[in-house]
Amino acid sequence: MDSFVITRKKMSELLMALQPADNTAREQSPAPQAILQKAWEEFQQQLSGLDITASPMLSATLPPIYEKLLRGRSHKEGLSLNEIAALGNQVEYSNFSITSIQNWVKRDIKDFIGSPRLGKKYSLQQAALILIVEDLRATLHFDSIRSLLALLFMNPEQDEDDVIHPLDFYAAYATLYEELDRNNDQVLDVHGHDPLRLRHDHMLELIISNKTDDHMSKLAPQSHCHRTLIRNALVIAITSVQTTYFQYLAKKYMNATLLSCQTSRKNE
Numbered sequence: 319m320d321s322f323v324i325t326r327k328k329m330s331e332l333l334m335a336l337q338p339a340d341n342t343a344r345e346q347s348p349a350p351q352a353i354l355q356k357a358w359e360e361f362q363q364q365l366s367g368l369d370i371t372a373s374p375m376l377s378a379t380l381p382p383i384y385e386k387l388l389r390g391r392s393h394k395e396g397l398s399l400n401e402i403a404a405l406g407n408q409v410e411y412s413n414f415s416i417t418s419i420q421n422w423v424k425r426d427i428k429d430f431i432g433s434p435r436l437g438k439k440y441s442l443q444q445a446a447l448i449l450i451v452e453d454l455r456a457t458l459h460f461d462s463i464r465s466l467l468a469l470l471f472m473n474p475e476q477d478e479d480d481v482i483h484p485l486d487f488y489a490a491y492a493t494l495y496e497e498l499d500r501n502n503d504q505v506l507d508v509h510g511h512d513p514l515r516l517r518h519d520h521m522l523e524l525i526i527s528n529k530t531d532d533h534m535s536k537l538a539p540q541s542h543c544h545r546t547l548i549r550n551a552l553v554i555a556i557t558s559v560q561t562t563y564f565q566y567l568a569k570k571y572m573n574a575t576l577l578s579c580q581t582s583r584k585n586e
Contacts (some may be wrong), residue, residue, distance in 0.1 A: 397441075402445045430467040469547055470487065490552060501503070
């Protein structure tokens with residue numbers, strides 16, 4: 319059976335739901351158990367190909383990181399890098415390495431992630447930032463990622479100066495990506511192209527840009543500079559998520575090719 323993984327939108331909803339109860343976003347979000355149950359039902363329906371009522375989600379079916387978050391208080395006390403890596407690996411088409419994350423926080427994004435805010439552990443906002451970096455790595459080098467983080471999140475030791483909070487940004491592009499992939503085939507939907515024209519490379523860019531512009535129109539009033547920054551950053555992130563899927567597909571077939579060749583040589 320395929321592994322139980324969730325979409326980025328579901329992961330953003332789960333992180334929102336894990337925030338302290340006095341947080342406004344937390345008060346408006348469903349319980350973590352409800353989010354995972356919904357994701358479980360959708361996962362079972364995808365496996366069966368039938369629109370049926372899924373069986374209840376059992377604790378035995380959950381990855382250990384989910385059980386820990388639902389049963390304990392670890393998220394209130396912060397998340398360790400191991401827990402963030404485990405959580406990140408529950409997102410579809412992601413591949414988190416604890417070694418890589420340790421390198422990021424000690425070197426590559428040290429100036430933006432900051433020190434652990436909750437004792438020796440990291441906050442949910444810091445966890446979201448790490449998830450964002452993993453997505454952006456699909457299209458950007460670390461120099462570019464650092465430049466973008468500096469514009470969006472500024473001082474890592476406080477949230478008040480953020481143009482947009484990391485978790486809000488993660489939730490925004492995760493939601494927009496799903497809205498652009500209504501049929502859930504992992505490829506953004508492109509409609510309205512003229513079959514008689516030979517080139518349609520501008521269509522996808524236009525669709526992503528228009529969807530992002532619609533989203534920006536719903537946000538609270540902000541300066542033109544900040545709106546442009548968030549809008550462009552969302553386009554970058556959405557494009558990166560799409561690229562993540564193609565990278566996964568290429569690696570999948572590369573691994574299959576290598577395995578097939580090794581098997582053939584042993585049988586010769």
